[in-house]
Every structure is written in structure tokens, then in C-alpha cells.
Amino acid sequence: MKAARFHGRKDIRIENIPEPLLRPGTVAIDVAWCGICGTDLHEYLEGPIFIPAAGHPHPLSHEEEPVTMGHEFSGTISALGAGVTDLGIGENVVVEPYFACGECAPCLAGRYNLCVKMGFIGLAGGGGGLSEKIVVEQRWVHPIGSIPLDQAALIEPLSVGHHAFVRSGAKAGDVAFVGGAGPIGLLLCALLKAEGLTVIVSELSEARKSIARSTAVADHVLDPSTEDVVARVHELTEGRGADVGFECSSINAVLDQLLDGVRPGGVVVNVSIWGHPATVDMQKLVLKEVDLRGTIAYVRDHPATIKLVQDGKIDLAPFISARISLDQLIEEGFETLIHHKDTAVKIIVHP
Template identity: 75%
Template sequence: MKAARFHAQKDLRIEDIPEPALRPGTVKVAVAWCGICGTDLHEFLEGPIFTPAPGHPHPLSTEEAPVTMGHEFSGTIEEIADGVEGLRVGESVVVEPYFVCNECPPCLAGNYNLCTKMGFIGLAGGGGGLSEKVVVDARWVHPVGSIPLDEAALIEPLAVAHHAVVRGGLVAGNFAVVGGAGPIGLLTAAVLKGMGVTTIVTELSQARKDKAISSGVADYVLDPSQDDVTARVLELTNGVGADGAFECAGVNAVLDSMLDVVKPAGVVVNVSIWGRPATVDMQKIVLKEIDLRGTIAYVRDHPAVIKLVQDGKIDLKPFITGRIALDELIDKGFDTLINHNDTAVKILVHP
């Protein structure tokens, strides 16, 4: 079968590899669509990061580069191992793409997203969605019912956004500021909006500002190059400030702004993965008693996210801006998202 294989920095190849075999407790999924994630781009440009370097196999997958990429994927169950219950052949599903040890203190506490050996399918080994077939533990397979499979490929990044919102502790009627309208920022705003939170999005790119408006996820869009963001948030919140803010850009100026716009005792959630160390104005945190929280991936978020989509509270169609074949991955996928990233939100690949 064909698969996109990461060998080394800027060395990603479409290769023919053997189809994976079913193992006890697993499910074989025929991949329908796989999204290209910002993490995939970082891996391609700067890796290996999450991918195990040659000679250093991942402790759980036991694999090292080259590995098959892709962790945002949907598909159809093709085969089920004996003894696996609750799933059926032909069912539309998404995969929660984890390796976890089930032994470390975070795993035993139920926080498997914080597993000390954690790895992601599609980055740390175990196959990936940028291939025709993948075999995964049944534990990680989630039926999506009638959600179209192209939209279902966005369930994984939507779960990232959902977990960030859960970490923020916001409720219906609150005000939230989302800093950055890239894919995760837009999806974070979508979750907030679906929960009944008033969303204020800050963004410089005209294309991304337009998407925040046209997709319906933003009640207000502010441009930091034109607007006094802090003053406008105070105006919109009757002088109180936002209940929470979400840093989704990995840019220090955005983090600083999120600390400014939240009310005293507000919450700032850092959602983005940073390419370099950030600086934090601790005086702002101290004087306003701000809670600055991290978030990574998701933990038991998929069922809630799937229900939000099934109930019509989140519409994923507006975020799909391209569909390509696996052979077009580099020139129409990675190149577009690296060099023309304001023109695309989510590009899906059909292996």
C-alpha cells in the first residue's frame, strides 16, 4: 500500500509498504481522509521532534524513523480482531491516535494524555493516516455515525480545541478571547461558540479574519495592527475584561495580549506548541491573580466533540479548504501550508 513516510528533516517520501496485519485487540481501518496538522509541518521542517530518531526507537511503538505520518484521520472499519466488542465492520470511525503505557502515575490517575512515555500514532510509529490502511487498538476507535468522513477528519483537532476549552473552565454566557485564527484557533472559537460563550478573535491575516467571520465562530474580530485590543475587549465586556483567553498563535505578543485582556482572576490557556521559549510578564499574572494553564492534546474528549458535531452545534465544513491525493502531499499540501498558510485552514488528503 502507499504511505507518506518521514525519513528525516525535509525528507518525506511516498512509498509502497506492506499492509499492516491485525493483532489481538485491534481494528483495521481503511483511511478515507487525513488532515495535515501544524505538528506535521514542524516535523517536516525541523524534525525529528516527535518522531524517534534513527537509533532511538520509541519506548512503546519500538519504531524509529522512517515512520508513516498522519494523525488526524477518519475511515471505515475493514476488519476486527476476535473478542473486540462494540464496533462493527463498515462503521465510520475516527481514531484517537495515542500510545500510552497504562503504568505511569498520570496513566493510573486517568490522565493518559500526560503519560510519561506518550507518543502519537502517525508521529511516533504505529502506522498513520497518510496511508491506505492502519491497525490500531480498539480502545482508540470512535464511531461517528452519519458525520461525513471528510468532516470527521477534523474531529481530532477539534478534540484538541475542546480539551483546551475544558481546561479554561468557561461556561455559557462568558466572554472569551482567542488569540490567532489558524486552524486550532478557529476550532477553539467553534467549541466556545457551540457552548454559548461570546467569542472575540484577534488576528492579523485578512484571509483568516474573513474565515473567522464567514464560519460564524467569532462574534467579534479584532486586528491588533488596527485596534486597541485591550480597550475594545473592555468596551465589549462593560469594563470587566474577558473571563478567559486562549493563546493559539505561539507568538509572544499574542501571549502578552491575552494576559492584558482577561479580567482579574481570569484564566489564560496556552494552546499552541511553541518553537522557542516564551517570555512571560509575571507581574501581570501576580497583580491580576491570573491562572496561566497549559493544555496538551485531549483526554476523553472525543465522545463530547462527536456529539457537538452530531447535534449541529459545530459545523466543520467551512474549515475544509482543500482536498488532495496522497501523491500531491508535498506540492499541494505541505507547500501551501508552509508558504501560503493564510490561504488554507485544513487540507485533507485522500490516501
């Protein structure tokens, strides 16, 4: 079968590899669509990062580069391993792309996203969605019902937004200030609107601001190049400040604006992955008793996220920028997202 394999920085090859073997307790899936994630781009440009380097196999997958990429994917079950009884052949599904040891303190506490050996399928090994077929453990497979398979490829990044929302402690009726309207920022805005929050988003890119407006995922779209976004947030909240802020840009100036824009006793959740150290003005936290919280991926968020889409509270179709084949992955996928990221939200691949 064909698969996109990471061999090193700027070296991803479309190769023919053996089909994965079905094992007891696992599910075989014919991949329908796989999204290209910002993490994939970081691996392509700067990796290996999450991908285990040659000579350093991952402790759970026991794989090292080259590995098959892709962790945002949907597909159809083609076979069931021994012992799998609650899923059916022909069922459309998405995958929560994890490796977790099940033995460390976070795993035993139910916080498997914090597993000390945690890895992501499609990065740490285990196959990936940028291939024709994959075999995964039953526990990570989630049925999607009638959600179209192309839209279902966005369930994984949407679940990142759901987990950030849960971590924030926000509730319906609150005001959220989102810094950055990239793919995760836009999907987070859609999630927050579906949960009944008022959403203010700040973004420089004209294309991304246009998407935020046309999809109605934000009540107010601000431009930090033309207005004082902190002053505008306070104006829009009648001087109180936002109840919660979400950092989705990995830009220090945005983090500072969020700390200034939330109310006393408010919460700021860092959603983005930073490729460089950040600085935090501790006085901003101390004088307002602001909580600054981290978040990584998701933990038991997929079912609730899937239900929001099934119930029609979130429409994922407008966020798909392009559909390409696996053979077009680099030129039409990676290179487009690197050099024209302002005009592309999510490119999905049909392997």
C-alpha cells in the first residue's frame, strides 16, 4: 500500500509498504481522509520532534524514523481483530491517535494524555492516516454515524478545542477572547460558539479574518494592526474584561494581550505548541489573580466533540480548504500550507 513516510527534515517520501497486520483487540481501517496538521509541518521543516529519531525508538511503538505520518484521519472499518465486539465492519470512524502505557500515575488517574511515555499515532509510529490502511487498538476508535468522512477528518483538531474549553472551566454565557485564527483557533471558536459563549477573536491575516466572519464562529473579529485589541475587549465587555482567553498563535505579544484582556480572576489557556521559549509578565498574573493553564491534545473529548457535529451545532465543511491525493502531498499540501498559510485553513488528503 502507499504511505507518506518521514525520513528526515524536508524528506517525506510516498512509498509502497506492507499492509499492517490485524491483531487481537485491534481494528483495521481503510483511511478515507487525513488532515495535514501544523505539527506535521513542524516535523517537515524542523524535525524530527515528536517523531523518534533514528537510533532512538519510541518506548511504546518501538519504532524510529522512517515512520508513516498523519494523525487527523477518518475511515471505514474493514476488519475486526479477535475480541472486538462493539464495532462493526463497514462502520465509519475516527481515531484518537494515542499511544499510552496504562501504567504510569497519569494513566492510572485517567489522564492518559499526560502519560509519561505518550506518543501520537502518525508521529511516534503505529502507522498513520497518510496511508491507505491502518490498524489501531479498539480503545482509540470512535464511530461517527452519518458525519461525512471528509468533515470527520477535522474531528481530531476540533477535539483539541474541546479539551481547551474543558480545561478553561468556561461556561455558556461567558465571554472568550481568542488570540489567533489559524486552523486550531478557528475550530476552537466554532466549539466555543456551539457551547454558548460570546467569542472575540484577534487576527492579523485578512483571509483568516474573512473566514471567521463568513463562518460566524466569532461575534467580534479584531485586527491588532489597526486597533487596540485589549481596549476593544474591555469596551465590548463593558469594562469587565473577558472571562477566559485562549492563546492559539505561539506569539508572545498575543499572550500579553490575553493576560491584559481577561478580567480579574480570569483564566488564560495556552493551546498552541511553542517552538521557542515564552516570557510571562508575572505581575499580570499576580495583580489580577489570573490563572494561566496549559493544555495538550484531548482526553475523553472525542465523544462529546462528535456529538456536537452530529447535532448540527458545528459545521465543519467551511473549514476544508482543499482536497488532494497522496501523490500531491508535498507540493499541493505541505508547500501550500507553508508558503500560503493565510489562505488555507485545512487541506485534507485522500490516500
